Amino acid sequence: MTARLALMGYYGGWNAGDEAILECLVTELRDVDPDVEIDVLTTRFAPLGYDTCDRLGVRAVPLRSPGVVRSLLTQRLLIGGGQMITGGGRNTLLCLLCAMAAVNRLAGRRPLIAFCGAHNIESPWARRLVRVLSRCMTYIALRDQPSVDALTAAGVEPSKLRLSYDVVLGGALSRRQPTDPPPDGGPVLVVGHRSPIRSLLDIDVLADVVAACAAGSNEVVVLSHDSRQAFDDGLGQQLAKRIGSNGWRFVPFRSFEEHLELYRTAAHVISVRMHPLIIASTLGRPATALAGSSKVDALTRRLGMAIIDLATEPFSLPDVLDSGRPNDVELPAIRTAIRQDVDAALASSSGMP
Secondary structure, three states, X not given: OOOEEEEEEOOOOOEHHHHHHHHHHHHHHHHHOOOOEEEEEEOOOXXXXXXXXXXXXXXXXXXXXXXXXXXXXXXXXXXXXXEXXXXXXXXXXXXXXXXXXXXXXXXXXXXXXXXXXXXXXXXXXXXXXXXXXXXXXXXXXXXXXXXHHHHHHOOXXXXXXXXXXXXXXXXXXXXXXXXXXXXXXXXXXXXXXXXXXXOOOOHHHHHHHHHHHHOOOOOEEEEOOEOOOOOHHHHHHHHHHHHOOOOOEEEOOOOHHHHHHHHHHOOEEEEOOHHHHHHHHHOOOEEEEEOOOHHHHHXXXXXXXXXXXXXXXXXXXXXXXXXXXXOOOOHHHHHHHHHHHHHHHHHOOOOOO
């Protein structure tokens, strides 16, 4: 019987990390089962258009369309990748996931969560919703230990939880197109973070990092990882007001394919975001993290990546480049762990456990 999956995530062309997750998740699934049928359920579509699903040959289903019900009734729900288990506010996302999982399970499917992170589930209502969600799931594979700890503290049965990895660490991007060794004269990529709620790195601190990099001999490219002007795409203007535009250039996020080519030619990647560090590592590019979030801290500890806390130590580009080397990520062991979750997703696309 052909496996049929409905992938739920923050896909939709707004965020480069989420598009990397979708690309790698579809690739990993097809490596095991080339005939798997995939619908992609997404909460958002970029206003400039969304070509990732077309390029991958999967069907995009906006959450507000009637097609979502058809997908949930006929395909196994896989909530795959990103910080999907997130509370806060009215816990709208958790309520949505509970409803989708319940419909999928009542239809005789076996929904599961894989490669996801958890955040902001400290409130009693969020914890209650997480427990309800877990009861609908076959099991839950999380990308880092803080997420496992958060769900355990919320009262989720430990037997339902499994520590895994972010699916992009499986190396699907490097398998698609081998990458040459990093060039000495390649660009230094700098990735910041901007959000109307809370930015992971103060704009003035990011400006200092970019200015220090621009004083070096390598080209400096500041990458946006979110196409919304209120998020990363607004960083270019903010930086230009502070340090001018000499010695660096800003590249907005328009497609994951365009960004991936920049990563392939980079001499070094410096990022406060998590997925640029993961993409660089899987492509064999040196990467240095800037401290700013618990998920980046967890990633660097687990994989032994270099990290700089700009609140306590100065930024020096020569020191970063001199110590830079491709991170020693144990891809075979990570791929084995990721393949277990992929096999579980494909094992049975119908029937109750």
